[in-house]
Amino acid sequence: SSRRKHEGSGIGLSLARELMELHGGTIRADSIPGRGSTFTAVLPLMTGNGMPAFADLEPEAHPDHFVAATGPVKANGLADPQSDRTRILVVDDNADVRRFVRSLLDTEYVVFEAADGVEGLDRARAELPDLIVADVMMPRLDGFELSRALKEEPMLAGVPVILLTARAAVEDELEGLGTGADHYVRKPFEPDVLLARVKNLLDGRTRLRALYSSEPAKGGAEQSAFVAALFDVIDRNMTDSRFSVEMMAEQMALSPSQLRRRTKDELGKSPNELIRERRLDRAAELLQQGAGSVSEIGFAVGFNSLNYFSRSYSAHFGAPPSAHLTQATRL
Numbered sequence: 264s265s266r267r268k269h270e271g272s273g274i275g276l277s278l279a280r281e282l283m284e285l286h287g288g289t290i291r292a293d294s295i296p297g298r299g300s301t302f303t304a305v306l307p308l309m310t311g312n313g314m315p316a317f318a319d320l321e322p323e324a325h326p327d328h329f330v331a332a333t334g335p336v337k338a339n340g341l342a343d344p345q346s347d348r349t350r351i352l353v354v355d356d357n358a359d360v361r362r363f364v365r366s367l368l369d370t371e372y373v374v375f376e377a378a379d380g381v382e383g384l385d386r387a388r389a390e391l392p393d394l395i396v397a398d399v400m401m402p403r404l405d406g407f408e409l410s411r412a413l414k415e416e417p418m419l420a421g422v423p424v425i426l427l428t429a430r431a432a433v434e435d436e437l438e439g440l441g442t443g444a445d446h447y448v449r450k451p452f453e454p455d456v457l458l459a460r461v462k463n464l465l466d467g468r469t470r471l472r473a474l475y476s477s478e479p480a481k482g483g484a485e486q487s488a489f490v491a492a493l494f495d496v497i498d499r500n501m502t503d504s505r506f507s508v509e510m511m512a513e514q515m516a517l518s519p520s521q522l523r524r525r526t527k528d529e530l531g532k533s534p535n536e537l538i539r540e541r542r543l544d545r546a547a548e549l550l551q552q553g554a555g556s557v558s559e560i561g562f563a564v565g566f567n568s569l570n571y572f573s574r575s576y577s578a579h580f581g582a583p584p585s586a587h588l589t590q591a592t593r594l
Contacts, residue, residue: 278363278451279304348373349465349567352392354383354409355427356401364396364427367454368461373568380404384412387419391570393558394464396457399428399439410442417585418573421556423464427452490529497541504565508534542566543579550587557584 279302283290288306350373355361358378365374375390377383381403387395395413399406406426413419424444428435431449439447446460496514500506511534512522519534526534542564549560561572561584576584 281451349394350375350390350392350570351461352377352383352387352390352395353397354378354380354386354395354401354406355398357398360398360427364457367458368396380406380409380412383409387413387422388416391418391568391573392422393562393567393569394423394425394461396425396427396461399426399430399435406444407439407442410439410444414443417588418557418569418583421558422569423467425457425460425464427457487529489525493526493537494541497538498545501542501545501565502563504567506538506565508538511538539575540579543576546572546576546584547580547587550584553588557588560584 280290283304283306286306288304290302290304292300292302294300349371351368352375353361353364353368354377355364356379361376361378365376368374375386375392377386379401380397383395383397384404386392397406397409401409404412406428410424410426413422413424423446424442425446425448426439426444427448427450428439429450436447445464448457448460493511493515496511497506500510500514508519508522512519515522517525522534526532526537530537532540546560546564549555549563550557554560555563557573558569561569561576566572566575573583580587
């Protein structure tokens with residue numbers, strides 16, 4: 264079964280041993296039937312020249328230089344709601360696996376966590392991640408069920424899902440992909456392989472932007488030559504998430520301060536407000552055309568974060584993007 268009542272061992276000793284050996288350490292297990300097991304992990308104390316201080320890495324040989332761990336190190340699972348950085352949700356009932364996956368990702372992305380499928384679905388609804396990495400065997404709601412549930416949510420249907428699992432059978436992989444998941448990665452996995460799959464899925468947004476940028480956003484009926492030129496610059500750069508006020512000013516042959524004064528005088532708004540609103544207007548057009556999922560269209564018009572896109576859209580139009588998408592599907 265892919266659902267279990269208690270936290271599983273995940274990738275277990277296989278990953279633990281590999282990590283310990285990479286650091287020059289050892290790990291061992293001592294079990295007594297009917298009483299339980301003790302796992303002992305030993306890392307060398309390094310000297311200034313990078314060499315181990317002791318040739319013998321047994322705790323019994325140097326008891327004064329070993330400290331027993333009293334519990335897991337807590338990680339902050341909160342994401343910055345104001346950030347337009349790419350956000351990734353990691354769902355796994357094994358805290359060690361969550362921390363390991365987080366450590367691989369959090370240098371490049373905003374990462375937050377959930378301890379099972381039910382919590383994962385709740386956090387996905389609240390945080391609107393840009394990609395989800397989920398274990399398969401979890402209590403309450405397993406990874407397969409989570410993937411299916413995500414595809415039924417208008418705001419989350421287009422979010423890529425990577426399933427991590429120790430279930431290696433071909434029929435399990437087919438079942439996982441059949442839920443709509445984008446990748447099925449077996450444990451233990453190579454960290455570089457997981458990172459490459461994450462990057463490839465997120466890089467796919469560039470192709471989406473190219474697909475949705477062929478048709479410019481509509482402008483007002485009456486525009487000055489300055490405003491028409493300004494909107495043309497925004498439309499040509501709309502799919503570039505790095506497009507900034509400085510880049511806009513350079514293309515308008517103005518300094519940033521001159522550009523701010525002109526936009527305030529003629530439109531009553533700052534350049535940043537104009538870029539954001541132009542992107543949101545284009546997104547509304549695409550949503551009403553049913554041109555893609557909410558996340559696909561958000562990325563296509565230059566937003567890096569589904570959460571930030573959704574909040575900006577709701578503030579601008581008074582309704583979430585899923586409302587316009589739902590209207591389009593009913594037409």
